[in-house]
Amino acid sequence: MKDPAMLRRLAAAVVLSLAFTASALAADKPHHIAIQVDQNDPQIMNLALNNATNVIEYYRARSEDVEIDIVAYGPGLNMLRSDTSPVQDRIRRLKDLVFPGKIQFSACNNTRQGMEKAEGHAIAVVPDATIVPSGVVHLMDLQEQGWSYVRP
Known part of the structure; x- marks a missing residue:
């Protein structure tokens, strides 16, 4: 008959080994978060940027690794408009200086086209933003790919 103390130590070693392996696998998996901005409210815009900064610093x-996509549509597109964004300096710092390659800004083309029609002129977005066909569809696609979702 085997020593019960030895069996307990062996079982404990196996459990610890599995825990370390699971932890290591989780650490290798990149994290992804999509943050929605759909309001023309500087406090909401800054909250979204704060959320992104905190997530990046945590990981x-x-x-x-973590990747963040801040998706602006509807009235929230003002966050990414060159002529109206109250946070464009902060966006530039986050994108280019502080967290290169970790954060993306997606601007809804449906909203942009609606604004252009209503205002009668072309709407430019900040250079750090990417135009996506539809902000809502973009959020859906990201979630279907396993991205986490936050609405500040």
Whole structure:
């Protein structure tokens, strides 16, 4: 008959080994978060940027990768408009200086076209933004790909 203490130690070693393996696999998996901005409210825009900054800093401290996509549509598109954005300096700093390659800004083309029609002129977005056909569809696609979703 085997030593019961030895069996307990072996079982504990197996459990710890599995826990470390699961932790290591989770650390290798990049994290993805989509943040929605659909209001023309500087407080909401800054909250979205704060959320993004906090998430990036959290995973950076853990040496884990994270990608963030801030998706603006409807009245929230003002966040990414060159002529109306109250946070465009902060966007530039986040995109180019602080967190290169970790954050993307997606501007809804449906909203942009509606604004252009209503205002009678072309609407330019900040250079750090990417135009997506539809902000809502873009959010759906990201969620279907496993991205987490936040609405500040």
